[in-house]
Amino acid sequence: MGQGLLATSLLSISGIRCLAKKPPNIVFIMSDDHGFQAISAYGGKLNQTPNIDRLAKEGVLFEQSFVTNSICAPSRAVMLTGKYSHLNGVIDNSKVFDNQQQTFPNILRANGYQTAIIGKWHLKCEPTGFDYWNVLPGQGNYYNPDFIEMGQRKRVDGYVTDLITDFALDWLQNKRDPQKPFCLLLHHKAPHRNWMPNIKYLHKYDDVEIPVPDTFFDDYSTREAAKTQEMEIARHTFLDYDLKVPDMPGQQDETEWEKMGSRMWQSTWRRMSDEQRAAWQKAYGPKNEAFRRAKLKGKELAKWKFQRYIKDYLRCIDSVDENVGRVLDYLDRSGLRENTIVVYTSDQGFYLGEHGWFDKRWIYEPSLRMPLLVRYPAEVPSGVRNTEDMVLNLDFAPTFLDFAGLKVPEDMQGRSFRPILTGKTPTDWRKAIYYHYYEYPAWHMVKRHYGIRTKRYKLAHFYYDIDEWELFDLQKDPEELHNVYNDPAYAEVVKELKAELEKLRVQYGDTNLQKYLPSKPQMVRHKAQGKKVRYLIPPDSRYDTGAATLVDGFAFTDGTYSNINLKTGWQGFEGGNMELVIDLGKEQLIETISAQFLQQIESWIFMPVAVKFSLSGNGQQFTVIGQLPNSISERAAESVIHSFRINGIGQSARFVKIKAKNRKTCPSWHPGAGGKAWIFCDEIVVL
Ligand SMILES: [Ca+2]
Ligand SMILES: [Ca+2]
Structure with missing residues (x-):
């Protein structure tokens, strides 16, 4: 009797061990331009994201998660390769990703994983390292988008966030080999510009007034580079393409800029079905009429634009959140919950009116910080809010490989944060992060800069056609309005940070600024x-x-x-x-x-x-x-x-x-x- 019990318990222990050894599945959900401010688990008051919040309740939420180059394609290339932009080649959105280089999906695939990418790819080449791929061409469309499935391009009726999830669930349920571990990259287009919500959310927030951020009417004093940017909601959004107020019949666009906005708006409008257009007309028509009658000017006009922008942005996120819920429900229902790592992140942060802006690019907090939530019941505790450890999108590739039990290649520059997820932060974990943004001159005119952020400070150098340093004391000035670089009280801090910044540039091999200047x-x-x-x-x-x-x-x-x-x-x-x-x-x-x-x-x-x-x-x-x-x-x-x-x-x-x-x-x-x-x-x- 006693022996029998012993044998049974031994058996079950080894059974558990055996289960635990099975490599975990990975579902890597990423949206595009989703700022942490628009996730309720991050404490944002703008909206409710109950499904993304489930990941916080059931896993770990990182408050100190950052991007190394805050723009779409470069961030994706960093995540895939575990290398900074200057080494993976995609320093800005115009560069083509070399799809023959080492990425975490091709390493996983070579080691028995089934890999798939569904949704946004945005790297100007065919995806490699995937058993299955079904991606949007370029930025993709919100309504009735084209997809390229394993090289075959076709138009699919429906709303992009729903469709990407449909395809992902179909792959999980019907297209993969259930005997093998899998890694699925489920990458949404939303809530990227031009923020076109699904029909079911067109009227959400109609009766609410979203508070304008404190820094909305920033005058950019003490920050020279910010004075010449072109990413203000008030001045640099298209009335038609971005804000959905189309030209009236007979109305003539005056500038080349306005003409471009009209062309872009027309091309998205033409993609919609009559039924979809009718729903849009019903939602926006009366509001646009009221807007035209009001003839707003100055700050009132800027505030109106903010409301239109932020509500459409949040409506797009409502679809993202709903679809994250569909994926979690499926995993929970199908028995995949325990052994599947679910990650939710965005390719970078985004401005939701802070400093008057939309878009990203800057080393400043709203675009530097990325949301990051990780659930993995088999190994990661639930309900943890990590406020201390600085992780980077550079770390994703090493982390996934580490969880898969594979060796992280020497030339990857990130570091696995698996120990952090399990509550055992290494004592030598990084205390500072390195950042470098290159895309200038280009859309939005954010000047080239590189910099360092520590827990308390941020130092950045803007270069190329400017030579300006900025220092922010995040403890005293979390909104980064006061550049204290020239304040003698901070002379010692500047000296220390410059030395640390140089150290990081050498460590990552990014000391040659000339090499990446634009062609002339x-x-x-x-x-x-x-x-x-x-x-x-x-x-x-x-x-x-x-x-x-x-x-x-x-x-x-x-x-x-x-x-x-x-x-x-x-x-x-x-x-x-x-x-x-x-x-x-x-x-x-x-x-x-x-x-x-x-x-x-x-x-x-x-x-x-x-x-x-x-x-x-x-x-x-x-x-x-x-x-x-x-x-x-x-x-x-x-x-x-x-x-x-x-x-x-x-x-x-x-x-x-x-x-x-x-x-x-x-x-x-x-x-x-x-x-x-x-x-x-x-x-x-x-x-
Ligand atoms: Ca993006
Ligand atoms: Ca010529």
Whole structure:
């Protein structure tokens, strides 16, 4: 009898051990631009997020969780690689992520995990390291969005936050192998700009007035960089695209800025069904009428814009919260609860009117802090609020690998916070964090800066076309309104922080600021420069900047000849080929010819199918020296600039002929299927 009991209990103990050894599943839920102020578990009074709050009750909430570069694509690249932006290559939103580099999903996958990403990817390349992927192209749409499922692009009717969750639950229930541990990246588009709520929430907050933050009418005194930003709710939101007050019939946009807002608004409006539009009209129509009648000005207008902005933002979060609840319910119901790590975070923080702003980017608290909640019943205690330990998005990759029982690669710069989650913070855990933001000049005009934050202080250096230091005493000035860098009382603090900042820059290998400065205009000398171009097929008159711009030598230091603005120097050809001859004036030895093209599929512009290069001495008989096929994916969601180039020619000729073959019509998966496709060229370089 006694022996039997013993045997049974031994068995059950080893049974538990066996269970505990099973690698945990990971559900990594991330929203886009969700500030911690809009999560009730963080003490925010703006809204209620009962489902996200469940993670706080059942797990750990981090108050000191930060991003290393507060902008969408860079934050995602940091999370995937565990490396700072300068090492993973995505320093700003314009960069393409190198999807062949080491990421935590591909390490997990190589070690027996099933991996999936569903929702927003935003890294301008195909996802790699995933058994299954179904992602939004670029930023994606709120209503009836396109998804790219394993390379197949299709439009899906519905609301984006619901759809992403539907696909995630479908994968969990039906598409994975239940024998293997899994890692699911469930990444929402919401509540990213332009904050379009689901129909069911369009009337929520109608009867409430959300208090304007104390710093809403900030004058930016003592902070030079803040004076020139362009991210104020009052001055830099689009009335139509952002605030849903469309132009009245016959109303003319006056500035290029307003025209851009109208175009963006029209494209989102066109995606909606008649039924969806009717619901929107019902919700916004009467309020917009009242707004037009009121003819608000100055501070009253700014406050009205704040109300419209914040309510739509919160309505988007209502959908996120509801859908987090659906995922938690599923995990709890299906027996996956115990052994699944659930993380909720956002790619960075966001301004909800603090300093008058929307958007992110700054080292200041609202954009630096990220929400972070983690539930893992098998190992992590519940109801813990961690107010002390500073964790970074840099730490996510090492933490997931650590939980999976895998070695963290030496070259990852983050550190596993698994011990912190289990209540055993290492004594040598970091006391300061390093930050670096690069995207300038660009949208919102937030100047380049890097800095350090400790528990009490924050020191930042703004550089490039400014040279300003800022120091904030977060204990005395939590809203960061008083830059005390030049206050003699803080001289010693400045000295210490500068030394610590330098130490961190060396530790992370980020000491070369010059290396990442933006490309500048320059002139490229080449043999066709300023020579005569004769079109055999002329460009479309709407995109004809003159044949001379094709060989004007105007370029940028990053190797491009025009930027993604269509009106810069591009020659556009609609529905047909480009064919032209350049007369070099006299016979010359030619080594290299290249022709640069743009692809921007949302503008119906594709790479040529092939480009053919020919040479001639007399301009009559041409000899083909090469034909290059296109090597760029037609499904690249973001703009691509690419050169078709032939090197090592070594022939003499006076005439160069270039023929670029247009695919003629947009492909079947494209919204413009069957319509005329464009090719855009600038520039043709002969060396
Ligand atoms: Ca974001
Ligand atoms: Ca040019």
